[in-house]
Amino acid sequence: MQSHAVDIDTLRHSHAFDDGNPLAERNIRWALLLTIVMMVAEISGGWVYNSMALLADGWHMSSHALALGLSVFAYAAARRLAQDARFSFGTWKIEVLCGYTSAIFLLGVAGLMLYQSVERLISPTPIHYDHAIAIAGVGLLVNLICAWLLKDNHAHHHDHHDHHHSPGDHEHHHDLNLRSAYLHVLADAATSVLTIVALTGGKLWGADWLDPLMGIVGAVLVSVWAYGLLRDTGRVLLDAEMGAPVVAEIREVIAASPVKADITDLHVWRVAKGKYACILSLATTGDVQPDYFKQQLSIHEELVHITVELNAHPIQMMSAQ
Numbered sequence: 001m002q003s004h005a006v007d008i009d010t011l012r013h014s015h016a017f018d019d020g021n022p023l024a025e026r027n028i029r030w031a032l033l034l035t036i037v038m039m040v041a042e043i044s045g046g047w048v049y050n051s052m053a054l055l056a057d058g059w060h061m062s063s064h065a066l067a068l069g070l071s072v073f074a075y076a077a078a079r080r081l082a083q084d085a086r087f088s089f090g091t092w093k094i095e096v097l098c099g100y101t102s103a104i105f106l107l108g109v110a111g112l113m114l115y116q117s118v119e120r121l122i123s124p125t126p127i128h129y130d131h132a133i134a135i136a137g138v139g140l141l142v143n144l145i146c147a148w149l150l151k152d153n154h155a156h157h158h159d160h161h162d163h164h165h166s167p168g169d170h171e172h173h174h175d176l177n178l179r180s181a182y183l184h185v186l187a188d189a190a191t192s193v194l195t196i197v198a199l200t201g202g203k204l205w206g207a208d209w210l211d212p213l214m215g216i217v218g219a220v221l222v223s224v225w226a227y228g229l230l231r232d233t234g235r236v237l238l239d240a241e242m243g244a245p246v247v248a249e250i251r252e253v254i255a256a257s258p259v260k261a262d263i264t265d266l267h268v269w270r271v272a273k274g275k276y277a278c279i280l281s282l283a284t285t286g287d288v289q290p291d292y293f294k295q296q297l298s299i300h301e302e303l304v305h306i307t308v309e310l311n312a313h314p315i316q317m318m319s320a321q
Helices: 003-011 024-050 052-080 092-122 128-158 167-173 176-205 210-237 243-253 290-297 314-320
Strands: 261-273 275-285 303-312
Touching: 024 052, 024 128, 024 176, 052 092, 052 290, 092 176, 092 210, 128 176, 167 243, 176 210, 243 290, 261 290, 261 303, 275 290, 290 303
Parallel strands: 275 303
Antiparallel strands: 261 275
């Protein structure tokens, strides 16, 4: 009986498929602190100096502060609950869910920016350009520092396998929680640039309409980025992964197998950055065990949880009759 218990324990494995991203979590904490300080400065400055672009940038930055806080929370929650048996395929999707929520915040702020900018375009008011430009410049500097903190991880933190990956599969290795934080910072940097352009143009040429116009441009830009993040995180949350390159790779392996087998059912979904689980139902004529096909599929290292179900092939059943 004791020997049987050891064998069962050997078969068990962890469902904590994602290792987290400690460096990104630390850098996001720093970015959050800088963002909160600058948010207060820009909202106060925009209100006092009557700049719509500056005020919009400050409120936009407030959404970033909330989004960055969500990102930090997601990393902490995913790490703390990693061994919780209730999460049958790990806790990575907590991070993805927070990324999705951040994208919704981005859309909300874009709507607010658009409304306030149109209102100011219709009813313009005097702007204190020198003070507003100075605050916007400091805001841009803070944005660039935060973007630098997050970009290195955004660009390089993924699994480095030299083989068994299609070129189109690299996008699936990105940390979507980190990407959401990076996009928030990048969006704020872009709106800071637009703010400075608008305020400078207004000061030099008296083009007061540039200030609210740039607010509208910024709202459109933020909406586009938010849509992209919603699309990518939503695909993961809804398990819409059957277009991923790994699906074609699974089909290729089965088609090339020495033992004839036809795929009758296939489900693939992402369980971590660049890692997938799959359930595969096969109709086969060979006298083999599921482990035979699992071994063949194991050459693709992104497949970390494979379930194979075997059924008699209809040809074989007809021959037996």
